[in-house]
Amino acid sequence: MHLDALLLSRLQFAFTIAFHIIFPSFSIGLACFLAVLEGLWLATKNEAFKVLYLFWIKVFAISFGMGVVTGVVLSYEIGTNWSVYAAAASPVIGPLLAFEVLAAFFMEASFLGVMLFGWRKVGPGLHFLASVLVAGGTLMSAFWIISANSWMQDPAGYVRLANGALRAADWGQVIFSPTFPLRLTHMVLAAFLTTALVVGAASAWRLLKDPEESESGLALKMAIGMFAIVAPLQLLVGDMSGKLVEKVQPAKLAAIEAFWDTQRGQAFHVVAWPDRAVAGNRWEVSIPKLGSLITAGSINAEIKGLKAFEPQDRPPVAVVFWAFRVMVGLGVAMIGLGAWGVWRIWRGDLARAAWFLRACVVMGPAGFVSVIAGWTVAEVGRQPYVVYGVLRTADAVSPVTRGEVSVSLVAFISIYALIFGFGALYILRLMAAGPHARAQPDMPIMVRPPGYALAAAPGEPEERS
């Protein structure tokens, strides 16, 4: 009975947080993109930047709203479903989550209002400041949430009292736990890539319809610049992060690579079917010695296998192994897309390179898939612990019943399916219409609905007074 509420709570949290992360990973990048666009417009007076800003802010408004409402859920769900964890971990990471609210959420929410509705209320400088503060807020939010999560991955700077309670001993070590800098970098770069892929896909879609649409050409070039620089950088950061995992969470690393025996010269399993029931891989396609080289930088390095851990201390293997391969595979594809794009720009026929444009469209959702896959590796790989080595997930669950959690899980799935369906529809419809769509045909010109960014657009300078 208790176990059922546990499993259902895990499913519910996994579902709600995986759904939620789609929106922040897009909003972080898009908020920064918007701030850059507005800054470029103010600096260069090139109207194309303004057109792009007013176009993407409409997409941003929808995505940000969905991120807000699905994020509120999490600040309560920790208590409704993981009350034991909440009471145990709060003395150490409570302030980190509270600072996320105080330093980031209020700033984002307040200045978003100015960003969406303040064109005629504040001057261009203040409006730009609002855009920058919203972007800064999204990054600040990432800072605190990754700080808290990194502490859960590799707890540092705490002591355990005689009665078992946790206390912070060194706040610097708690906030900047060893895996935090790399994981924050990894997440922010992932957000930039995710956004660039969406911007690239939408722009490529427009160019396939109309190669002359200069704003879409400009946006696509910006996106390609992002792929070309950030995607290889992300591979590097990810690799460094992986090498750190080998040191601090060896069981997770073993699951990522499906290593079972501890040995020197581990083979790299390109694909495999790992099975905890047989404590091995049912089949595998491997390259000898490469596993040790990738994970520790040396062919002869000894890498721990899963058998070095008691069966009850091993994370699920197949999920972690495959999620990691999805993430890395898509990352490599992003690097390829960046190289292809740079070559097309150099050739000077970007807007008419139909196959490249189609590839950009296909890769549009790749960032979201990678982000969810990456978080799956991080969170499932941490099991069976919720705070690594400190608190087991099974011990962290609230005194709630199977009935309550079943009903809430079904309700979450239904409501999220509804809002995701419509949210995606509205965003895709905006993207298909493109940056020059002025007003929706059935929308009377005189009624400017709030949030409709074009309606809130600044007029020509002479109209401004």
Added chain:
Amino acid sequence: MNLDLPLIWAGLMAIAVLLYVMLDGFDLGIGILFPFARSSAERDTMMATVAPVWDGNETWLVLGGGGLFAAFPFAYAALMPALYIPIILMLLALILRGVAFEFRLHGRARSKPLWTAAFTAGSLTATLAQGLVLGGFIQGVTLRDLSFAGGRFDWLTPYSLLVAVGLVAGYALTGACWLVWRTEDALQGRARRWAWIALVCVAGLLAAVSMATLFVHAQVAERWGWNGRGFDLTKLARLSPIPLLGGAGLAAVAIGLRARSQGLPFAGAVAIFLSGYLGLAVGFFPDIVPYGMTFRQAANADNTLALLLIGGAVLLPAIFGYSLWVYWIFRGKVGADAGYH
């Protein structure tokens, strides 16, 4: 420095919850009043009066959850499972309400009515759920060793249902008074009528909830000097500023509506909420989980509260500052062409 950190944080949390109730109260009230608008354009205007600020208003709710987690983890860990169903219901309803702000603008012939309905249903359900949370909280939570040990439907009683209905009337009143303040012409006239109706309901329900609360727990009755047959007037007299504030608020709304004042009704509604809030708090203070866990028992470690206070001392004044600035930017009447000027 010897600061009473748990007391400071109890005060800050109380302020955060009060701000949430008053600020998101009028947002949710507008959702509750949505079906009574004459036209789609009128609903657009109603929404436009809160569109730039609702997200900031709702953030006080996130601070309510996140702050309770950080400052009073044992209260958070006991209350959330105890109120599991109404909390989840509130969250789901707030999702529908929140996305409706954007989705309603993008919906065309068929889906726009869907999001109009979602905005109303979400606002109404979220309010009822908050009322059930409040009612379930006031009537007390069964605890064992500082953890929740009651039943899953403990929160569902005639008392909590009465509180929930009262909260709907209260939010509708603040929503209507907000519209009186921020709109003009026909819509403002309609908002005055809504405010009158809501005012009568609030007056009745406030009295009913006040009386019913005396019977939910002996401690509450004792504080108010109620002995089952009559009041101990010395005790009641000491607390009399609270009901007097409520009475003054009711009168201010009525006088303001009568005199066609712009802002007075809203100020009156704020006073009514403040009075209700203080009136309930008197009954359970210093418990943070009535009637078995004080805020001191629930409080986090001192070094945690100290770090929180350093952060709060820097960030809260900034939050107050820019929130007020945003309200100032969007001051004034909101007409049918909202968003343009």
